[in-house]
């Protein structure tokens with residue numbers, strides 16, 4: 482178990498320190514930049530800002546790469562210069578999309594060729610399958626670029642460690658794509674309400690889940706089938722492996738890593754500490770021809786300064802019941818939050834806790850919603866103080882942008898203005914340690930401990 486603040490990139494200045502001081506200095510945290518001449522704007526893009534242009538390449542233009550490209554197009558000052566992808570389908574889709582919005586890009590198959598030819602890049606976005614992250618991120622950092630690398634940092638801890646080391650050695654920025662860390666709703670709920678105002682009191686229980694409906698393996702347009710030589714050159718045994726890399730051990734960590742890491746990352750943000758032990762059960766119980774566990778249930782223990790806290794997490798891939806959300810429970814209240822506000826966007830106050838009226842007056846919470854269901858206390862013998870459903874105070878912040886945009890803005894702002902990254906390599910590494918250990922615990926079928934030094938590089 483290790484306190485999070487011990488291991489922050491740069492050591493001395495945490496993001497929360499920065500936000501406090503920058504707020505008092507009147508420096509906004511939204512990206513400031515200037516609109517590029519010739520580039521069309523998407524809805525939500527802001528004008529009249531003055532960020533110097535940043536030249537950016539994307540390595541891996543699949544589903545997530547394209548989502549990140551779309552967010553970049555909304556950020557003034559970002560000039561997309563190059564796209565690298567081994568698959569013609571992704572190359573074509575991304576380059577055409579960018580052209581439509583005024584960004585003519587050079588297209589590459591091999592990231593090494595991109596790095597040797599593109600000499601005026603400032604940053605790279607790495608959104609390839611997890612197993613390639615370390616090789617490509619390290620090469621970009623060594624080439625003098627700042628890197629935004631998607632989660633999971635890597636499917637191998639030694640490779641993830643090498644990324645932290647390369648970022649430190651080169652002095653370049655490395656942001657890991659746990660985008661909730663830049664989401665204004667999460668920042669408000671966790672930094673402001675839970676950590677500063679302590680509205681939940683002592684947090685000792687966490688529950689989170691990502692339940693996803695049954696899905697078939699991905700296919701591909703047959704005219705874009707890669708031949709066996711090319712697949713082998715890039716490490717894939719077949720098109721099925723290439724398209725469904727998430728399910729195979731060589732390339733990824735399975736659903737607990739793919740989905741769970743976003744939420745498990747937040748446990749340590751709230752508790753301010755990394756876990757001390759983990760126990761988990763899971764299995765390959767439903768799908769055939771996939772290597773990773775299709776369902777996992779986990780319990781982490783954290784030795785917080787206030788005592789033990791436990792976090793229960795489950796990932797399911799055969800039911801979408803309940804969707805995905807995180808619930809933090811303390812002796813004064815609970816917070817349920819999700820990247821999708823419909824699944825969680827409120828705090829609940831315990832009856833004995835101090836009133837939250839002042840928080841509502843300050844605009845930190847919206848007014849209490851009345852209990853969902855009123856009990857008929859005339860006709861039933863029940864103690865309503867115990868059984869009536871508690872009121873819910875909705876969070877007052879909406880995210881009026883795509884979910885990944887604030888995290889990219891934080892990255893670009895860090896490059897230009899030197900503000901701290903919200904998810905530097907060290908934090909991404911701590912999360913990778915906590916999450917990848919779940920698979921070890923499933924395999925071992927027993928409680929596993931973490932040593933504090935395991936979270937350090």
Ligand SMILES: NC(=O)c1ccc[n+]([C@@H]2O[C@H](COP(=O)([O-])OP(=O)(O)OC[C@H]3O[C@@H](n4cnc5c(N)ncnc54)[C@H](O)[C@@H]3O)[C@@H](O)[C@H]2O)c1
Pocket residue numbers: 540541542543544545546565566567568571590592608609610611613631632633658659660715723724739
């Ligand atoms: N932050 C999030 O919410 C989020 C969501 C989804 C995916 N992701 C992450 O984004 C990454 C990509 O996921 P995806 O869903 O887009 O996968 P995908 O399979 O749709 O896309 C991967 C792309 O990388 C390309 N590629 C594979 N090997 C390559 C190589 N050696 N060099 C260059 N290109 C290569 C593929 O051709 C494909 O276009 C993963 O790390 C994933 O975990 C993050």
